[in-house]
Amino acid sequence: MRCFDTLWDEILEVGRAPATGGYRRFAWTDADMTLREWFTGCAAQRGMQVEADRNGNLWAWWLPPGWTGDPTGAFVTGSHLDSVPDGGAYDGPLGVVSAFAAVDLVRERGVVPRRPVAVVAFSDEEGARFGVACIGSQLSTGALAPERALGLRDSDGITLAEALRAAGRDPGGLGADPALARRIGVFVELHVEQGRALDLVDRPLAVASSIWPHGRWLFTFTGEANHAGATRLVDRRDPMLSYATAVHTARHAAELHAAVATFGKLSVLPNGANAIASEIRAWLDARAADEPTLRRLVAEIGDRTRADADGSGIGLRIEAESVTPIVEFPADVRDRVSEVLGHLGDVPVLPTAAGHDAGILSAVVPTAMLFVRNPTGVSHSPAEFARPTDCHLGAAALADLMAEWTVTGPNPPDPTP
Structure with a gap:
């Protein structure tokens, strides 16, 4: 799948440590800023409108023809671009790359969405720099107070507020996003599996049932x-x-x-x-x-x-x-995902013990997750791996969901304010 492979190769060396082969893509560092520029460039190449929200999360919007006003009821997909210390290539970026590849595939099929589509990259999901995971999504949902977030310090004593200023961002804007529930109709996060459940049953994809507390x-x-x-x-x-x-x-x-x-x-x-x-x-x-x-x-x-x-x-x-707390992904969304992907054969429904932005957003909007097989079971390590064929299948499955969610079902909300 050329669209996926091209996107993947573009970021493969960003933030990679030569001594270990792992990635050090910490929030608001040079590597993170380079990946943010890459995200913006990908959106521009596809004619998608880009915005950085008040909490540093990046959004690329594909609006239906004639759509006016703010996006509402959108199909949103993506993940994060930061890493743990010496982490693997797939944890996070696989979901963002697959999201842009899915947009390309849907367009190649001639599908014209009736609802907005967005690709999102949430800020500082791993918490590697400031010690708290999912900062971007937690701030947006109101789960993390801005005053607490701004006071977090990295190992050098730099606060998040100081890091934001150094990156040219206004730390005073952090806080809950009141438009989140209105803008997102469903959020589907694709992620490399962090474990060997899929490898043990010899299946390339799975749907998440829950996230352990x-x-x-x-x-x-x-x-x-x-x-x-x-x-x-x-x-x-x-x-x-x-x-x-x-x-x-x-x-x-x-x-x-x-x-x-x-x-x-x-x-x-x-x-x-x-x-x-x-x-x-x-x-x-x-x-x-x-x-x-x-x-x-x-x-x-x-x-x-x-x-x-x-x-x-x-x-x-x-x-x-x-x-x-425990996250139980909504059964109606999970069942719909399984139904759309039924042509792929048996797609297991599995819990995960790893935290994700989808779990944070589940308190506010309908969410679901797809997992791509990790044959080694290793994650948060340079040895993290997924086969190209499985990655391609994951992007194609995401395109199937994107197409189905945006062209079927009830009429979309009136986009006119």
């Missing part, structure tokens, strides 16, 4: 800095030991609850090879099939870790940085 908790352990060689073991207040216990506790508790729990990010003070740490900040990522299980899981990890810390003279503070 999940969250991030900051564990701050405080002890006493001291000399690594001259301090007797009995005289130490070493927070590293309590942190190590927390890691083992999280793994054991996750197994018991059929869930997942991960300490993947760590900050150590003073961070010297010959010094006992004075403070450790560690972030727990926990996910479970339902909300009661997630609460029990995090409570168990916290209680056991606190008991160990108290017994060792270590201070412990636990803060919930973000908690996202």
